[in-house]
Amino acid sequence: MNTASTLPARVRAMMPALVADLKELTAIPSVSGPGAAAEPLFAAHDLVAGMLRDVGAEVSDLRIEGKTAPVVVARIPAPEGAPTVLLYTHYDVVPAGDESLWDSPPFEPVERDGALYGRGTADSKANVVGIVGALRAWDGRPPVGVVVVVEGQEEVGSPFDTYPPEAPDLFRADAMVIADVGSVRPGTPTLTVALRGSAQVDVEIRTLAGDKHSGQYGGAAPDARLAMIHLLASLHEPSGDVAVPGLRREEWSGTTYTDAEFRELAEIADDVPLLGTGGLGSRIWSGPAITVVGLDAPPSAAPINAVAAHARASLNVRVHPAQAAAEAQAAVVAHLQAQRPFGIAATVTAGEVGNGFAAGREGPAFDAAMAALGRAWDAEPQLMAGGGSIPLVMALHEAVPEAEKLLLGATDSYANIHAPNERVLLDELERAVLTKALFFDLYAASWPRRGDQR
The missing domain is CATH 3.30.70.360 (Alpha-Beta Plaits)
Structure with a gap:
């Protein structure tokens, strides 16, 4: 019988199959946007739906008027007295751009030096596979209820920028995991708690x-x-x-980049100064x-x-x-x-x-997520923010304000999303899968105590 203590070994044993799934999904050029072919989007949709169906979820499509790509919605009922977790990510990608700038064809995923390269590997197909992997780790019977929402138009104006408040019951959950972000740097488990x-x-x-x-x-x-x-x-x-x-x-109290990291990520010439004064986090996040x-x-x-x-x-x-x-x-x-x-x-x-978003830091889901991150990475988890907006988060907050919102994922700041040679580190992917699987258990264990306090 699968238990929380067996999850690390189980996830490690699953990785070859998960990497194969990620390669298959990445090979589909599911570009969204004006002029993009619809067939690859539907092919990616079908593959994602099949992965979730194979793990035992009840899968359906949500079709929003005026939007092309259907939204995959998968459900696994909660055990008696357990909370429900909604997990969100997307299967569409941005165009590859100038393919001559890639070291390998963008839609022919290739493993190199512990990473998988290809358009969409990090943003956000690794997170699709990360969700599927966490459910597989529990044989499709996690100790919490699960609602999985995977859309196909996030890169071109998500329907969820405005839709959730129109149908709040569809998104009803006790906690929400928005898996479209990642760690501040490889090896540092990170939870994003604010967005400008x-x-x-x-x-x-x-x-x-x-x-x-x-x-x-x-x-x-x-x-x-x-x-x-x-x-x-x-x-x-x-x-x-x-x-x-x-x-x-305000000064930022969590982790942030070093000046050297920021220069490297932003590709700032050595003889050009950074703008502003004070902590770097306060300049780019708070x-x-x-x-x-x-x-x-x-x-x-x-x-x-x-x-x-x-x-x-x-x-x-x-x-x-x-x-x-x-x-x-x-x-x-x-x-x-x-x-x-x-x-x-x-x-x-x-x-x-x-509007931006500032997550609560005192609920049982927050505590469970921090503990899961720490165990999966065997390191002290850090808090970071995002300089860009994710309208979806505010739309979900408006629809279900009482749900705790958690932003985490399989990528990192060096993943080259939306750029040539996008990649996801396979070690980071494994730890992201384990984090979600552990989170299900830790959050479920905290739930009766929360119920006693009501």
């Missing part, structure tokens, strides 16, 4: 009825692009810290960032000798996980509207917003 929010702001300046010859009018005619440059420069201090009042920032993501101007290869009548820029604002994105956006809008470069006012427009 996001807001868009557009800025426009008009100064003339039309562009004018720079030789005839330059020096007195107000150049809209020059005014825009000065306006955008007001957003930051000389150090690189954001200069907008009202944006929340503090704001403002990036110019669009700027209208003639390309330098084809310059025009004219004073610009019009300039436009688009800004992306990253927001402290616990600050409302609309509040932060309003602060940026107010700051820009108050500026008058050369006495010129700008038109500032608020765009889309998405």
